[in-house]
Amino acid sequence: MTRLLLALVTLSALLVPGGAEACAVCGPGTEESRIAFIVTTGLMTAMPLLIFAGVAWWLRRRFVEMQHEAERHQSEAAARHSQTS
Amino acid sequence: MRQRTLRPAPAPASVAQRRQQLLPNGVLGMLIFVITEAMLFAGMISGFLIVKANAPEWPPLGQPRLPAGETAFNTAALLASGASLFFANRAYKVWPNRARLPLLAALALGAVFVVFQGIEWVALIREGLTLTSSTHGAFFYLIVGTHALHAVAALVALGWSAWLLSQRRLRPGTLQAVSLFWYFVVGVWPILYFQVYLA
Numbered sequence: 001m002t003r004l005l006l007a008l009v010t011l012s013a014l015l016v017p018g019g020a021e022a023c024a025v026c027g028p029g030t031e032e033s034r035i036a037f038i039v040t041t042g043l044m045t046a047m048p049l050l051i052f053a054g055v056a057w058w059l060r061r062r063f064v065e066m067q068h069e070a071e072r073h074q075s076e077a078a079a080r081h082s083q084t085s
Numbered sequence: 086m087r088q089r090t091l092r093p094a095p096a097p098a099s100v101a102q103r104r105q106q107l108l109p110n111g112v113l114g115m116l117i118f119v120i121t122e123a124m125l126f127a128g129m130i131s132g133f134l135i136v137k138a139n140a141p142e143w144p145p146l147g148q149p150r151l152p153a154g155e156t157a158f159n160t161a162a163l164l165a166s167g168a169s170l171f172f173a174n175r176a177y178k179v180w181p182n183r184a185r186l187p188l189l190a191a192l193a194l195g196a197v198f199v200v201f202q203g204i205e206w207v208a209l210i211r212e213g214l215t216l217t218s219s220t221h222g223a224f225f226y227l228i229v230g231t232h233a234l235h236a237v238a239a240l241v242a243l244g245w246s247a248w249l250l251s252q253r254r255l256r257p258g259t260l261q262a263v264s265l266f267w268y269f270v271v272g273v274w275p276i277l278y279f280q281v282y283l284a
Binding site: 030032033035036037039040043044047048051052055059062063066070 | 127135139
């Protein structure tokens with residue numbers, strides 16, 4: 001019952017965000033201000049996630065490159081060793 | 086009885102020796118710093134955009150217009166500085182001595198940017214745009230001033246790198262870390278220029 005109530009409250013809050021007027025900077029209520037608020041909220045939310053995803057992707061790529069390089073060195077060393085022995 | 090001499094056992098390879106470092110410590114530290122600074126600038130730009138959207142007129146009446154044309158020259162100098170540093174990094178990988186000239190060029194172009202920005206500020210203050218004159222002035226000096234502070238710090242780091250290179254003591258990790266900082270300063274500027282001067 002509590003869960004159902006919580007779900008209903010959450011759903012209604014999602015359906016009527018305009019009615020809440022919870023945004024401190026949306027006072028004037030101009031369309032431009034509303035868009036600016038939404039865009040900047042999106043930017044501030046997405047930016048850290050994108051940065052960390054980008055860094056993780058770059059580190060992973062670097063790791064794979066280094067692994068390939070190490071394997072190449074190992075195979076070259078093995079080839080040299082077999083030639084000398 | 087034969088006496089056995091005890092030889093010290095070979096030292097086991099340290100973790101650092103066995104595992105190659107993914108990226109130098111300096112670069113990792115600078116990367117974390119740059120990420121936090123990117124969020125700082127994002128926050129300032131967000132505040133600026135909202136205040137600007139709420140203002141009935143932007144720039145406010147009686148406030149001087151920003152010199153977008155003159156700043157375009159500064160922007161070009163800064164971008165050229167970033168490109169020069171890129172070539173310095175490439176040259177350093179092949180032959181470190183060859184990196185000296187592009188590194189000094191990057192330093193000089195960066196100094197041109199900072200000096201001309203300073204001249205622009207003096208002119209704007211004379212025209213009446215100050216920190217307390219309006220929200221326009223407050224945001225302008227806050228955002229552009231923070232960037233200028235970063236540019237000066239990065240220039241000092243670039244100068245230090247150039248000095249280390251001349252002493253043949255510049256490590257690849259140091260150059261990479263300093264370059265990362267300068268690329269951030271260069272990369273964030275076009276966004277600030279577009280938002281503050283043009284949009």
